[in-house]
Amino acid sequence: MLSKFFSARSVAIIGASHKHGKIGNVILNNFLDGKYKGKVFLVNSSVKKIHEKRCYASVLEIKDKIDLAVIAIPAEAVVKAAEECGKAGIKNLIIISAGFRESGRADLESRLKGILRKYGMRAIGPNCLGVFDGHTHLDTLFLPRYRLRRPEKGNMAFVCQSGAVGSAILDYATEHGYGFSKFISYGNAMDVDESDLIEFLGNDRSTKVICVYLEGAKDGKKLLSTLRKVSKKKPIVAIKGGKSEQGNKAAMSHTGSLAGSAAVYSGVFKQANVIEAQGLEEMFEYAAILDSEIRPKGNRVQVITNGGGYGILSTDAVIENNLRMAKLSKQSLDQLKRKMPGILTENPMDLLGDADDQRYQTALNIAIKDKNVDIILLIALYQTPLLTPKMVDIISRAKMRHKKPIVVVSTGGDFTEKLTERLEEKGVLTYTFPHNAVRAIKKLVDYYGR
Amino acid sequence: MLSKFFSARSVAIIGASHKHGKIGNVILNNFLDGKYKGKVFLVNSSVKKIHEKRCYASVLEIKDKIDLAVIAIPAEAVVKAAEECGKAGIKNLIIISAGFRESGRADLESRLKGILRKYGMRAIGPNCLGVFDGHTHLDTLFLPRYRLRRPEKGNMAFVCQSGAVGSAILDYATEHGYGFSKFISYGNAMDVDESDLIEFLGNDRSTKVICVYLEGAKDGKKLLSTLRKVSKKKPIVAIKGGKSEQGNKAAMSHTGSLAGSAAVYSGVFKQANVIEAQGLEEMFEYAAILDSEIRPKGNRVQVITNGGGYGILSTDAVIENNLRMAKLSKQSLDQLKRKMPGILTENPMDLLGDADDQRYQTALNIAIKDKNVDIILLIALYQTPLLTPKMVDIISRAKMRHKKPIVVVSTGGDFTEKLTERLEEKGVLTYTFPHNAVRAIKKLVDYYGR
Numbered sequence: 001m002l003s004k005f006f007s008a009r010s011v012a013i014i015g016a017s018h019k020h021g022k023i024g025n026v027i028l029n030n031f032l033d034g035k036y037k038g039k040v041f042l043v044n045s046s047v048k049k050i051h052e053k054r055c056y057a058s059v060l061e062i063k064d065k066i067d068l069a070v071i072a073i074p075a076e077a078v079v080k081a082a083e084e085c086g087k088a089g090i091k092n093l094i095i096i097s098a099g100f101r102e103s104g105r106a107d108l109e110s111r112l113k114g115i116l117r118k119y120g121m122r123a124i125g126p127n128c129l130g131v132f133d134g135h136t137h138l139d140t141l142f143l144p145r146y147r148l149r150r151p152e153k154g155n156m157a158f159v160c161q162s163g164a165v166g167s168a169i170l171d172y173a174t175e176h177g178y179g180f181s182k183f184i185s186y187g188n189a190m191d192v193d194e195s196d197l198i199e200f201l202g203n204d205r206s207t208k209v210i211c212v213y214l215e216g217a218k219d220g221k222k223l224l225s226t227l228r229k230v231s232k233k234k235p236i237v238a239i240k241g242g243k244s245e246q247g248n249k250a251a252m253s254h255t256g257s258l259a260g261s262a263a264v265y266s267g268v269f270k271q272a273n274v275i276e277a278q279g280l281e282e283m284f285e286y287a288a289i290l291d292s293e294i295r296p297k298g299n300r301v302q303v304i305t306n307g308g309g310y311g312i313l314s315t316d317a318v319i320e321n322n323l324r325m326a327k328l329s330k331q332s333l334d335q336l337k338r339k340m341p342g343i344l345t346e347n348p349m350d351l352l353g354d355a356d357d358q359r360y361q362t363a364l365n366i367a368i369k370d371k372n373v374d375i376i377l378l379i380a381l382y383q384t385p386l387l388t389p390k391m392v393d394i395i396s397r398a399k400m401r402h403k404k405p406i407v408v409v410s411t412g413g414d415f416t417e418k419l420t421e422r423l424e425e426k427g428v429l430t431y432t433f434p435h436n437a438v439r440a441i442k443k444l445v446d447y448y449g450r
Numbered sequence: 451m452l453s454k455f456f457s458a459r460s461v462a463i464i465g466a467s468h469k470h471g472k473i474g475n476v477i478l479n480n481f482l483d484g485k486y487k488g489k490v491f492l493v494n495s496s497v498k499k500i501h502e503k504r505c506y507a508s509v510l511e512i513k514d515k516i517d518l519a520v521i522a523i524p525a526e527a528v529v530k531a532a533e534e535c536g537k538a539g540i541k542n543l544i545i546i547s548a549g550f551r552e553s554g555r556a557d558l559e560s561r562l563k564g565i566l567r568k569y570g571m572r573a574i575g576p577n578c579l580g581v582f583d584g585h586t587h588l589d590t591l592f593l594p595r596y597r598l599r600r601p602e603k604g605n606m607a608f609v610c611q612s613g614a615v616g617s618a619i620l621d622y623a624t625e626h627g628y629g630f631s632k633f634i635s636y637g638n639a640m641d642v643d644e645s646d647l648i649e650f651l652g653n654d655r656s657t658k659v660i661c662v663y664l665e666g667a668k669d670g671k672k673l674l675s676t677l678r679k680v681s682k683k684k685p686i687v688a689i690k691g692g693k694s695e696q697g698n699k700a701a702m703s704h705t706g707s708l709a710g711s712a713a714v715y716s717g718v719f720k721q722a723n724v725i726e727a728q729g730l731e732e733m734f735e736y737a738a739i740l741d742s743e744i745r746p747k748g749n750r751v752q753v754i755t756n757g758g759g760y761g762i763l764s765t766d767a768v769i770e771n772n773l774r775m776a777k778l779s780k781q782s783l784d785q786l787k788r789k790m791p792g793i794l795t796e797n798p799m800d801l802l803g804d805a806d807d808q809r810y811q812t813a814l815n816i817a818i819k820d821k822n823v824d825i826i827l828l829i830a831l832y833q834t835p836l837l838t839p840k841m842v843d844i845i846s847r848a849k850m851r852h853k854k855p856i857v858v859v860s861t862g863g864d865f866t867e868k869l870t871e872r873l874e875e876k877g878v879l880t881y882t883f884p885h886n887a888v889r890a891i892k893k894l895v896d897y898y899g900r
Binding site: 021147149160161164165166168169172174175213239244247250251278279280281282305306307308309310312313317319325348350353382383384411412414415416417432433434435436 | 611692867
């Protein structure tokens with residue numbers, strides 16, 4: 001039944017408004033200007049028409065079947081609107097409105113809950129941004145698109161208690177080319193909570209990795225068992241806000257939910273094989289590798305580089321992260337000597353500052369076929385004069401042909417960024433620095449090696 | 451005497467070439483096309499003119515006084531060229547050429563050293579990129595500008611054993627708006643070594659922070675005493691390549707210098723009050739805050755945010771990093787209540803999702819004047835509709851007027867990036883995520899609190 005939150009074919013916007021800057025106006029515009037293909041009905045008792053579209057005084061006036069109501073009206077009016085939805089046979093509500101438990105009005109939430117039970121409805125919110133679906137383009141986020149860009153469709157889902165964290169991250173991710181299947185800001189979790197959403201995403205075909213930002217959970221037992229179950233199907237990357245005592249206090253005042261200590265959550269994550277990120281940057285780094293890479297056969301990393309220093313820093317990172325430096329087979333070593341007699345180091349394999357595309361191709365072909373190599377960390381520093389944009393094809397083709405994770409590291413300015421973007425478009429994962437790439441590789445290995 | 455490496459008024463390019471792609475051609479073009487104001491003399495015995503400029507067969511033919519020779523010819527020919535420089539009275543050499551100790555030709559280096567002694571010359575290199583000076587625009591980096599952008603002038607110096615690390619980082623830093631006083635890739639350190647350079651930069655007025663990428667040092671004692679001495683004058687951020695045993699082995703084969711274990715180096719850094727970075731990203735984060743911020747009076751951080759979740763994550767990071775959450779004075783609290791009665795939390799001070807510029811201005815003014823606040827961490831999530839570009843002025847003016855570090859965190863896409871760039875141009879330091887901002891604040895506090 002949660003699927004209707006994302007793939008509703010008809011939506012009623014309760015609180016649709018023509019007033020610029022109003023939440024109900026932003027949501028309406030996002031529905032009308034966007035790529036959403038379903039029917040949209042406007043509900044607002046004080047006007048007859050908005051943008052030449054009829055406004056209904058109540059959902060009860062609408063004759064079509066409505067899959068989802070998005071509610072963006074003052075808190076006091078929400079209970080009545082919800083009751084009307086119930087009577088109209090609408091089963092899914094996204095309640096954007098704030099002014100409930102988080103503002104000391106737990107009473108309003110109790111009444112709402114009663115109505116949900118009475119009519120067998122499910123609700124996301126209140127006090128939330130709601131939902132963005134990368135595939136159906138259903139989008140209830142009340143932030144204008146020029147400030148918060150919407151991501152392309154992809155395989156990452158992001159479940160986020162906090163609306164601000166969610167929107168900032170979504171915007172950042174879009175800028176950096178990440179694709180999303182679904183984004184959910186669930187706010188007070190009056191009815192649908194993080195566990196329900198994670199369970200749903202576990203069964204969602206368009207989702208490959210689940211990211212979760214949590215401040216607290218009302219039902220820790222339910223969360224643990226959900227995480228345990230779902231992490232067997234697909235990777236979950238989680239970040240816990242309010243781990244310190246003071247952060248915890250702030251979290252309680254933020255969403256009004258019990259936050260729980262750092263140790264408890266870290267324990268839960270560990271038990272449930274959830275990948276814990278220490279910061280938002282890490283969350284992306286981990287989600288990206290779990291999204292784009294296949295299961296590595298083991299933890300042996302082959303480093304290929306045109307910068308000696310980067311080879312060294314990568315080696316350090318491999319060892320620090322308890323991964324292993326691969327040892328090329330005798331056959332590979334023979335090939336290496338024959339084809340590139342000038343290359344003296346095997347791992348990190350330093351192709352030297354005068355390396356050209358051909359040298360990379362040769363090295364990559366040797367390493368990718370070697371059974372002693374599980375993962376390739378390929379460093380391409382494009383400042384050196386002999387590397388050309390052909391590198392994009394060389395790397396992406398190797399990746400397509402062989403079932404082995406390849407992670408690329410490139411650091412630089414606009415020339416580098418252009419090549420990196422083209423690589424990313426071809427589905428090759430890139431990081432800016434070796435340290436970040438390797439700690440992500442570690443999570444990939446750990447997830448599949450559990 | 452090292453100053454001539456950066457502010458030479460006349461340079462001889464030995465190996466200047468008209469052949470596209472040759473190192474001596476790239477260096478020459480960079481001198482002629484760039485902003486370097488000094489005289490440039492071309493030395494190449496096989497041609498008479500390049501770009502209508504006279505080519506000398508030897509430096510001995512040049513009658514003007516030459517401050518610096520840049521040598522980019524095959525290793526075998528370098529000894530003779532250096533001897534001629536000695537005879538011509540040139541005291542500073544940057545030897546770009548590779549093919550010395552790192553390729554098993556320690557003998558060539560010994561002969562070169564003899565010549566340096568004989569004529570009282572100093573040399574950077576061999577096997578290096580040489581020098582870039584952000585102020586004089588002296589630039590011996592043999593990588594074309596379209597691949598490796600040159601940074602604006604600034605206060606960061608970067609001393610880098612590895613040319614590839616150096617150039618990638620310089621390129622990245624330029625893209626991200628960092629300014630540099632001096633960059634030195636010193637390669638084999640046959641004569642001038644990291645300690646000499648760090649000591650020189652310690653006395654260099656245009657340098658405020660020194661970044662060092664080290665793989666090894668020939669003289670550990672000299673390094674320790676130099677670091678100790680210089681870190682009293684200005685902050686040094688260092689990263690050690692080859693900390694793991696395997697990384698260490700790779701480092702030895704890279705520059706042929708003794709690398710030394712992780713423990714030894716971490717110990718040296720600690721003793722010398724050097725800020726150790728665990729990765730290149732951290733190095734920048736730390737250098738940036740030490741470059742742009744003044745000494746904080748203590749470790750009490752006031753968090754101001756329009757996103758509850760970011761406030762919580764910031765609080766967690768403050769506590770994890772052993773900093774303290776500031777407690778506003780009674781006077782500030784009274785002001786806060788009077789001016790913004792809706793704001794219920796003091797630190798993190800959550801200005802809520804509907805915060806406008808004015809609310810930020812009020813909050814910032816209260817916090818910046820409060821004696822209980824040492825550092826302000828200001829989170830501005832521009833996805834919310836009421837924040838305008840005026841925020842740039844509000845923050846930068848507050849920073850100018852009051853002597854208190856302000857660090858800004860903003861996460862997002864192009865709208866956010868534009869505002870962030872404008873803030874940075876006005877000298878306000880910004881980070882993308884709270885975690886990264888707070889660990890940098892920790893280094894600022896530690897450096898000045900030593």
